Amino acid sequence: MTSQPIRLDTLPGYALRRAANAMMAELGERLAPMGLRISDVTAMILISTGSDVTASDLARMLDIKRTNMVPLLKRLEDADLVHRRALDGKSQAIDLTEAGSKVLEQAQAEIETFEAGLLQRVPEEHREHLLPALQALYHAA
Amino acid sequence: MTSQPIRLDTLPGYALRRAANAMMAELGERLAPMGLRISDVTAMILISTGSDVTASDLARMLDIKRTNMVPLLKRLEDADLVHRRALDGKSQAIDLTEAGSKVLEQAQAEIETFEAGLLQRVPEEHREHLLPALQALYHAA
DNA sequence: TATTGTTATACTCTATAACTATA
DNA sequence: TATAGTTATAGAGTATAACAATA
Numbered sequence: 001m002t003s004q005p006i007r008l009d010t011l012p013g014y015a016l017r018r019a020a021n022a023m024m025a026e027l028g029e030r031l032a033p034m035g036l037r038i039s040d041v042t043a044m045i046l047i048s049t050g051s052d053v054t055a056s057d058l059a060r061m062l063d064i065k066r067t068n069m070v071p072l073l074k075r076l077e078d079a080d081l082v083h084r085r086a087l088d089g090k091s092q093a094i095d096l097t098e099a100g101s102k103v104l105e106q107a108q109a110e111i112e113t114f115e116a117g118l119l120q121r122v123p124e125e126h127r128e129h130l131l132p133a134l135q136a137l138y139h140a141a
Numbered sequence: 142m143t144s145q146p147i148r149l150d151t152l153p154g155y156a157l158r159r160a161a162n163a164m165m166a167e168l169g170e171r172l173a174p175m176g177l178r179i180s181d182v183t184a185m186i187l188i189s190t191g192s193d194v195t196a197s198d199l200a201r202m203l204d205i206k207r208t209n210m211v212p213l214l215k216r217l218e219d220a221d222l223v224h225r226r227a228l229d230g231k232s233q234a235i236d237l238t239e240a241g242s243k244v245l246e247q248a249q250a251e252i253e254t255f256e257a258g259l260l261q262r263v264p265e266e267h268r269e270h271l272l273p274a275l276q277a278l279y280h281a282a
Numbered sequence: 283t284a285t286t287g288t289t290a291t292a293c294t295c296t297a298t299a300a301c302t303a304t305a
Numbered sequence: 306t307a308t309a310g311t312t313a314t315a316g317a318g319t320a321t322a323a324c325a326a327t328a
């Protein structure tokens with residue numbers, strides 16, 4: 001009993017991978033001229049909330065290992081986009097600098113354009129379903 | 142005039158990235174015990190169609206650079222999962238070996254379980270919209 | 283004893299540049 | 306002169322292991 005061959009174009013998982021690759025490549029190109037990576041901007045958005053957010057907090061919110069925040073925050077700090085503020089002898093809150101706030105505003109404008117274009121590419125009858133469907137795939141994965 | 146802060150959880154693009162990361166991590170873990178990567182299996186699925194597919198063909202179908210096929214196919218060849226068949230002095234068709242066909246069948250079973258679980262996580266009212274919405278994001282990107 | 287920050291390292295997927303040989 | 310295959314390298318986003326210092 002041999003299984004049927006799988007057609008890649010019937011697999012939501014494959015489409016998810018292809019769509020994410022295509023869209024993130026596009027977003028990356030839009031952010032590159034500002035010297036930012038996608039992960040930089042997502043971190044900066046979380047930092048911009050104003051509340052005291054540590055590197056470990058960011059990692060938890062983004063569901064990545066906190067070790068990965070070290071080079072990311074070092075880059076942002078070296079570019080004078082964020083700075084650290086000691087909360088106690090162990091933890092440090094991350095704040096945007098003034099330059100960081102300005103750069104983030106530019107990045108957000110770019111993201112808004114990108115997101116609008118992304119949604120525009122989805123046929124109208126599927127459009128409102130995309131966000132909730134995707135959220136279901138990573139919320140409490 | 143300062144722009145509104147963006148909330149990540151309202152962005153389809155962010156959800157797309159998170160969902161793809163979460164799902165591909167899960168699929169990767171399912172395939173790892175078989176010694177396969179996700180990209181290995183997608184290539185093997187395309188190879189399994191039976192028609193003469195070259196490394197360059199695979200790259201075009203997967204929308205990646207053909208240089209990336211070199212180490213991938215070398216791994217599969219070293220593992221005796223595929224072999225090459227000269228089409229002329231320049232091009233080589235890639236075929237599955239018998240071992241490759243058997244391993245692919247196991248991988249396909251794993252993928253089917255994975256894809257079913259993925260869809261199951263999407264609320265029923267959004268489920269049928271996921272595949273067409275994602276396809277619109279990468280078809281003729 | 284759990285958590286924070288860190289260093290060092292490695293893996294996966296993808297890209298660019300440049301080359302050889304063949305169609 | 307366009308295409309196939311290749312080598313070498315790089316970049317982005319993750320991961321693991323192990324450690325010191327602090328809560």
